[in-house]
Amino acid sequence: MLNKYARAFFTRVLTPFAAFLLRRGVSPDAVTLIGTAGVVAGALVFFPRGEFFWGTIVITLFVFSDLVDGNMARQAGISSRWGAFLDSTLDRVADSAIFGGLALWYAGKGDDNILCAVAIFCLASGQVVSYTKARGEAIGLPVAVNGLIERAERLVISLVAAGLSGLAAFGVPGIEILLPIALWIVAVGSAVTLGQRVVTVRRESAEADAAGSGDRHSGAGAT
Numbered sequence: 001m002l003n004k005y006a007r008a009f010f011t012r013v014l015t016p017f018a019a020f021l022l023r024r025g026v027s028p029d030a031v032t033l034i035g036t037a038g039v040v041a042g043a044l045v046f047f048p049r050g051e052f053f054w055g056t057i058v059i060t061l062f063v064f065s066d067l068v069d070g071n072m073a074r075q076a077g078i079s080s081r082w083g084a085f086l087d088s089t090l091d092r093v094a095d096s097a098i099f100g101g102l103a104l105w106y107a108g109k110g111d112d113n114i115l116c117a118v119a120i121f122c123l124a125s126g127q128v129v130s131y132t133k134a135r136g137e138a139i140g141l142p143v144a145v146n147g148l149i150e151r152a153e154r155l156v157i158s159l160v161a162a163g164l165s166g167l168a169a170f171g172v173p174g175i176e177i178l179l180p181i182a183l184w185i186v187a188v189g190s191a192v193t194l195g196q197r198v199v200t201v202r203r204e205s206a207e208a209d210a211a212g213s214g215d216r217h218s219g220a221g222a223t
């Protein structure tokens with residue numbers, strides 16, 4: 001949903017910045033790499049220590065690089081398969097660090113095994129949700145579904161809640177409850193999204209096989 005409705009807005013807002021970086025000789029790949037490194041550092045340095053406010057600030061500063069890199073590539077006319085691969089692969093790395101950082105907090109000082117498990121579920125289910133689309137497309141299907149919760153929703157729900165929960169350290173009472181609520185929402189939403197995508201791939205593959213237009217064995221041996 002955000003990908004559909006918010007992307008146009010952020011494209012407009014970020015285009016001048018993307019153009020500025022291109023003029024300075026920065027490449028889209030460099031933005032992809034530095035943005036991911038910033039997200040990973042913010043998530044793994046701050047979240048395991050329960051410093052959710054500053055962790056979210058650092059992550060937010062870097063996570064928008066994921067919208068800038070593609071914008072730069074398109075402006076410069078250098079969008080590439082390699083860039084698409086790098087972008088998607090490093091998305092998975094960034095997401096692992098965010099939910100891994102939260103899981104580490106609950107496994108340690110946060111001392112809550114259930115929320116640790118929920119954070120791990122968010123990490124794993126988010127990766128599988130993305131994999132369904134990548135694998136479905138790799139076997140030649142359109143995978144014409146996004147589902148309830150895409151990556152942008154997973155990030156916005158989790159980061160807004162983490163940032164606000166972090167205000168507890170500044171004396172805002174009761175606000176830390178937002179992070180567990182958000183993790184449960186992302187976990188349930190990801191499970192629903194996974195179901196939606198699997199059902200779609202099942203239907204599309206049956207239709208393609210019946211029409212004889214799909215190669216039944218296409219990519220079957222790959223993982």
Ligand SMILES: CCCCCCCC/C=C\CCCCCCCC(=O)OC[C@H](COP(=O)(O)O[C@@H]1[C@H](O)[C@H](OP(=O)(O)O)[C@@H](O)[C@H](O)[C@H]1O)OC(=O)CCCCCCC/C=C\CCCCCCCC
Nearest residue numbers: 002003006007066088130150151152155156159160163164
């Ligand atoms: C009192 C202060 C407290 C501090 C609060 C701090 C708040 C900051 C909070 C949040 C900011 C979160 C920003 C998150 C931005 C996310 C941007 C982003 O990276 O989006 C990526 C997304 C997808 O891009 P791609 O096409 O490159 O990725 C594809 C995708 O990953 C697919 O995954 P799948 O969907 O299948 O799971 C993969 O399959 C595919 O491989 C991959 O290529 O881009 C978009 O979706 C574009 C839309 C982005 C919209 C961002 C909206 C941010 C909106 C609001 C932030 C509002 C903050 C308000 C805070 C208020 C707090 C009081």
Ligand SMILES: Nc1ccn([C@@H]2O[C@H](COP(=O)(O)O)[C@@H](O)[C@H]2O)c(=O)n1
Nearest residue numbers: 028029066069070073079080083084087
């Ligand atoms: N280093 C990069 C990053 C991205 N691309 C291209 O942009 C597409 C992703 O766009 P976003 O707005 O979601 O970032 C990606 O599929 C590539 O075509 C690139 O070329 N190099």
Ligand SMILES: [Mg+2]
Nearest residue numbers: 066067070087
């Ligand atoms: Mg990107």
Ligand SMILES: [Mg+2]
Nearest residue numbers: 066087088091
């Ligand atoms: Mg991306």
